[in-house]
Amino acid sequence: xxxxxxxxxxxxxxxxxxxxxxxxxxxxxxxxxxxxxxxxxxxxxxxxxxxxxxxxxxxxxxxxxxxxxxxxxxxxxxxxxxxxxxxxxxxxxxxxxxxxxxxxxxxxxxxxxxxxxxxxxxxxxxxxxxxxxxxxxxxxxxxxxxxxxxxxxxxxxxxxxxxxxxxxxxxxxxxxxxxxxxxxxxxxxxxxxxxxxxxxxxxxxxxxxxxxxxxxxxxxxxxxxxxxxxxxxxxxxxxxxxxxxxxxxxxxxxxxxxxxxxxxxxxxxxxxxxxxxxxxxxxxxxxxxxxxxxxxxxxxxxxxxxxxxxxxxxxxxxxxxxxxxxxxxxxxxxxxxxxxxxxxxxxxxxxxxxxxxxxxxxxxxxxxxxxxxxxxxxxxxxxxxxxxxxxxxxxxxxxxxxxxxxxxxxxxxxxxxxxxxxxxxxxxxxxxxxxxxxxxxxxxxxxxxxxxxxxxxxxxxxxxxxxxxxxxxxxxxxxxxxxxxxxxxxxxxxxxxxxxxxxxxxxxxxxxxxxxxxxxxxxxxxxxxxxxxxxxxxxxxxxxxxxxxxxxxxxxxxxxxxxxxxxxxxxxxxxxxxxxxxxxxxxxxxxxxxxxxxxxxxxxxxxxxxxxxxxxxxxxxxxxxxxxxxxxxxxxxxxxxxxxxxxxxxxxxxxxxxxxxxxxxxxxxxxxx
Amino acid sequence: xxxxxxxxxxxxxxxxxxxxxxxxxxxxxxxxxxxxxxxxxxxxxxxxxxxxxxxxxxxxxxxxxxxxxxxxxxxxxxxxxxxxxxxxxxxxxxxxxxxx
Numbered sequence: 001x002x003x004x005x006x007x008x009x010x011x012x013x014x015x016x017x018x019x020x021x022x023x024x025x026x027x028x029x030x031x032x033x034x035x036x037x038x039x040x041x042x043x044x045x046x047x048x049x050x051x052x053x054x055x056x057x058x059x060x061x062x063x064x065x066x067x068x069x070x071x072x073x074x075x076x077x078x079x080x081x082x083x084x085x086x087x088x089x090x091x092x093x094x095x096x097x098x099x100x101x102x103x104x105x106x107x108x109x110x111x112x113x114x115x116x117x118x119x120x121x122x123x124x125x126x127x128x129x130x131x132x133x134x135x136x137x138x139x140x141x142x143x144x145x146x147x148x149x150x151x152x153x154x155x156x157x158x159x160x161x162x163x164x165x166x167x168x169x170x171x172x173x174x175x176x177x178x179x180x181x182x183x184x185x186x187x188x189x190x191x192x193x194x195x196x197x198x199x200x201x202x203x204x205x206x207x208x209x210x211x212x213x214x215x216x217x218x219x220x221x222x223x224x225x226x227x228x229x230x231x232x233x234x235x236x237x238x239x240x241x242x243x244x245x246x247x248x249x250x251x252x253x254x255x256x257x258x259x260x261x262x263x264x265x266x267x268x269x270x271x272x273x274x275x276x277x278x279x280x281x282x283x284x285x286x287x288x289x290x291x292x293x294x295x296x297x298x299x300x301x302x303x304x305x306x307x308x309x310x311x312x313x314x315x316x317x318x319x320x321x322x323x324x325x326x327x328x329x330x331x332x333x334x335x336x337x338x339x340x341x342x343x344x345x346x347x348x349x350x351x352x353x354x355x356x357x358x359x360x361x362x363x364x365x366x367x368x369x370x371x372x373x374x375x376x377x378x379x380x381x382x383x384x385x386x387x388x389x390x391x392x393x394x395x396x397x398x399x400x401x402x403x404x405x406x407x408x409x410x411x412x413x414x415x416x417x418x419x420x421x422x423x424x425x426x427x428x429x430x431x432x433x434x435x436x437x438x439x440x441x442x443x444x445x446x447x448x449x450x451x452x453x454x455x456x457x458x459x460x461x462x463x464x465x466x467x468x469x470x471x472x473x474x475x476x477x478x479x480x481x482x483x484x485x486x487x488x489x490x491x492x493x494x495x496x497x498x499x500x501x502x503x504x505x506x507x508x509x510x511x512x513x514x515x516x517x518x519x520x521x522x523x524x525x526x527x528x529x530x531x532x533x534x535x536x537x538x539x540x541x542x543x544x545x546x547x548x549x550x551x552x553x554x555x556x557x558x559x560x561x562x563x564x565x566x567x568x569x570x571x572x573x574x575x576x577x578x579x580x581x582x583x584x585x586x587x588x589x590x591x592x593x594x595x596x597x598x599x600x601x602x603x604x605x606x607x608x609x610x611x612x613x614x615x616x617x618x619x620x621x622x623x624x625x626x627x628x629x630x631x632x633x634x635x636x637x638x639x640x641x642x643x644x645x646x647x648x649x650x651x652x653x654x655x656x657x658x659x660x661x662x663x664x665x666x667x668x669x670x671x672x673x
Numbered sequence: 674x675x676x677x678x679x680x681x682x683x684x685x686x687x688x689x690x691x692x693x694x695x696x697x698x699x700x701x702x703x704x705x706x707x708x709x710x711x712x713x714x715x716x717x718x719x720x721x722x723x724x725x726x727x728x729x730x731x732x733x734x735x736x737x738x739x740x741x742x743x744x745x746x747x748x749x750x751x752x753x754x755x756x757x758x759x760x761x762x763x764x765x766x767x768x769x770x771x772x773x
Binding site: 649652 | 769
């Protein structure tokens with residue numbers, strides 16, 4: 001791989017070029033903005049070429065091969081502190097590159113159709129390219145600071161894209177909210193970087209991970225904890241997850257990109273990258289596992305009660321990310337990356353599918369308006385849908401495939417990755433540190449698996465089964481179904497590709513024991529594990545094959561039970577009556593879920609309001625009286641002196657000359673005497 | 674032979690006349706001429722010393738100061754003309770825009 005440096009540069013440069021071309025020319029030329037095919041082609045190529053190069057890297061990098069470094073130039077050099085713009089190609093970063101550019105490309109392709117009628121078409125693609133550029137910096141960086149550059153970059157892009165339709169105040173506010181919640185986490189990450197530099201004297205990954213002895217045990221604890229807090233911001237975990245559901249304000253393809261391929265996976269990537277340090281801090285691992293399991297459960301319960309299809313998916317993402325953190329905390333870094341990959345396939349498919357549905361619903365609204373009927377409804381609300389499978393067969397089939405995958409039905413993608421996570425959590429239950437706690441977390445994981453299957457099928461049945469409900473909800477909308485139609489090819493091709501990947505993606509990580517049981521060969525058939533084993537520090541599985549079979553059996557039974565209960569309640573598309581039943585059964589608990597545990601209100605009351613009040617009452621007064629007072633006093637004294645001495649400025653030339661001459665005489669006489 | 678004292682005394686006298694002129698006259702052109710007078714007083718003492726010590730350096734300096742005085746006169750007169758065009762007067766007691 002001697003040409004690695006050149007190719008790496010190209011991988012980084014193409015998305016940046018795409019951003020610059022579409023952004024700058026679009027900014028200055030109105031006629032360029034109209035050339036939508038050209039803009040879309042540029043943006044898609046800017047992601048597809050890096051994907052092709054990533055595939056080349058993948059084919060040329062052997063399992064267990066040493067990392068390749070591509071050092072471009074020195075970025076910062078101050079004293080003993082030196083940071084390069086340098087990229088590291090190893091098995092982990094190549095997996096992430098493939099996901100980011102591969103899934104990212106499909107989302108770009110889909111956006112051509114989805115955003116066609118939008119006024120900001122050029123701007124949208126420019127931002128999307130910038131997002132990919134930032135994310136590639138994040139996953140390819142060979143040091144923490146360059147990673148942080150990408151980390152902040154995706155934060156900026158999410159702000160720009162969530163608030164893409166900025167003319168609506170609510171969207172702009174959602175963008176700001178995502179930005180602010182991420183800043184909280186980023187602050188912790190920054191402190192973790194300072195600590196790392198203090199102990200090791202370098203921010204390069206191979207230097208830090210090679211000198212872990214230089215960091216004392218409590219240093220590892222704090223660095224690990226602070227990095228994890230950073231990750232809770234980006235990857236939307238308790239307590240910082242509330243921004244992600246609001247991120248639905250952006251265009252659907254953005255949601256897909258944020259939720260599946262980019263931003264939210266960065267926290268998992270960071271911890272996997274630093275896994276050798278994390279395994280030495282078991283307390284942090286425990287905290288990560290607990291937070292992950294709780295997040296998975298909390299988000300899943302909220303997802304059951306939501307009616308906005310994109311919001312259900314958003315909470316589902318938060319929940320699945322919780323699974324990934326549960327894996328990280330259980331020492332199953334490969335399993336976490338495995339779930340990142342499979343989740344990227346089926347969640348991207350689900351989001352793009354939901355976009356296709358919303359697209360169709362908006363067409364119904366426009367069609368009715370053209371008939372002169374003044375009908376208004378929320379095109380994302382599944383209570384108005386139902387029966388869509390007849391009108392949108394491609395969307396329905398791919399959505400169903402992805403739903404089966406996420407629900408954990410074998411042998412689709414989500415089954416293997418989720419099963420591996422649960423097996424490792426169970427395995428950690430017999431470890432030296434906090435064993436029984438991990439068993440409880442495994443229990444939470446199992447319950448969440450049931451909930452996942454349940455809410456995902458509730459969503460699918462509610463959207464696609466039964467009758468089209470809009471006409472019965474709004475009598476004016478009668479006959480609206482004739483406007484329903486399948487989306488264009490640029491949207492269905494990515495859907496089918498992702499749907500296919502959701503089916504086969506799981507075979508990347510078939511557990512080893514499946515082969516071992518039948519052939520008595522203890523061969524490693526888990527491809528992803530073989531691929532990543534020299535980068536991530538996995539704990540070994542010590543369970544017997546019988547236990548593993550039992551765990552897998554439980555996973556299957558739970559998933560099937562979830563699907564079956566959802567079918568019993570929602571199979572006919574009766575969303576609202578079944579929701580009412582659930583509400584009756586769970587009472588106050590259901591209300592809490594529906595109100596999202598009131599976290600937003602809690603933060604508003606406990607954090608935001610006191611700060612605003614303190615600023616209003618205290619700090620503003622301090623600023624006006626004390627700070628301004630000091631500044632004005634200094635100014636006043638100067639003015640006072642000026643008011644005396646300005647009278648010497650007579651403007652009469654001869655008096656100046658006299659003063660000048662007297663001065664000369666004075667100096668001369670002093671020199672002579 | 675007249676001693677150097679006489680030349681220096683004349684130079685000092687010219688210089689003082691120049692100073693007094695600069696201080697008490699109001700016509701900008703006259704002030705300007707007084708400045709020239711002061712310059713020439715200095716030139717006179719330079720030439721005197723040069724001849725007294727038999728050293729050429731002083732005379733060379735005079736050439737420089739004459740050349741600079743000529744250049745200065747060009748700029749100074751141009752400024753005075755510009756002021757006159759604006760004020761229709763070169764009385765410096767009227768030109769006091771920079772007063773408090």
